[in-house]
Amino acid sequence: MSSTGLRIGRRALLSSRGARSFASSTAGGGFSYPGARSLEQIVKLELLEGEQPPKIRSVWEDFHAGKDDAVATALGASEFQALVGRAAAAPFFVFPVYRHEGFFNMLCQFQQSCFLVTSLEAFKENPGAAPPCVAVSLYDDLLARKELALVRADVINMLDKKEAQLLLQQLLASYQDDTLYEHVHKFNNQPEQFDFEAYRALLKDATTP
Template sequence: MAFALHRRTINFFNISQRIWSRGIAMSSPNLQKALEKLEKNPYFEKYAHRIAELQRTSPEEFLQRVENVERSEEAQRRARVSPPDTRQFSSVLNPKEPRKEDVSVQDKKLEDILKLDLVKDKDASEIQTIWEQYHRNKHVISAIIPADQYAAIKEKMNKYPTFLFPLPRSQGYEFIMCQSYSHSIHFTPLLAFQVHKENAPECLTMVHYTELQHKDIVLMRGEYDKNVLTGQEAQCLANQFQMYYGGKDETKSQLLQTFTEHPDKFKHMDLVSQLENISL
């Protein structure tokens, strides 16, 4: 997977201090503090309309979730665990049954994108050229993955279905969660997850199409929300996914294992260090 990864000069968490006064009835001082912290998040404005929609349609659920965020942060302070607290993810992001969004993704077939009859006599290199040209001017990301490499990626997806990636932004780093299900990967902003939990909207969905594995290739297509990500940012997330799940770097493999098996020992700034140390 050949994605261009762009580095940026980062000003770590230069967050303006603002107070959220949206006319919400507060049930406790802790809730007031939690709302203020939520509004201070540098990415709050990007998801404000979705947060407001939850507030409007389910005010009690909204207040409960905000209070849960405050309780989680208080637990982190007592335990001296650096946020984000990965322990909250395991019970929500490893469901036994797929979400309805996952089911719809699994219904996607390669034949809906590519006329398989027209490529049945073509070799892998010819199909790669067709796939790249087809997506050249579209608002998606794409890649051709050798079948044996994808087998290794899929093994890690099954073993480590949930992870976290830092995304460089002008304000600092925004953390994006990913969840693997079958042959797809779903990316969700951490802030959106804190408010919406398992119903958080996705900003990027990558699907691996395995119909041409007999030609020793797997096709990948990623669709992203242009209101949340640029094409370059979507590529950055896909590139990080490839490095952690498709690479052989022992440090990255250890981070995957720690996140899944020992979340209390996981340090999110290790992910930032890994991204900053990439040799271009």
């Protein structure tokens, strides 16, 4: 993706800030997809409540290991709270997905307890109807008692599981790492100062393909 393409994407982003920028299960956009399910619809919550945090993390990640359409991880209470706070302050960002010696870009938008990720190209064509490719749900059901939040990325289309796993790592790192988050903040609040290539170089050092 060229810097010109990113500038076009940012202009589309800024022009649509007054409305929901791409559709969700509750928006009136041109598509529908299954909304983020409650944690109780995925696992037996009462069984997790009887375990300690390390065991809960292990059970959660093992449960998703064999699934082709979802990846998962867990965050400590302070990590989760920092992530949500930063995402609320800077809800949009772009992530490269590498494929066949090149890459294309995905755009994420944070909405309450979920990150929706779509193709930047689809967003540029029609911000209000860009379909999500990945939905990253944040579950805080165990936060008060176990100081642990569960994270699940549902792979909807366009990406395979390995690509979605790396994208989730990139997303979390970009909002948790102070240096990477500077780029996220600039993208949202000082777009003229955002340097995608500088961010991409830092990201390669911070995440493992």
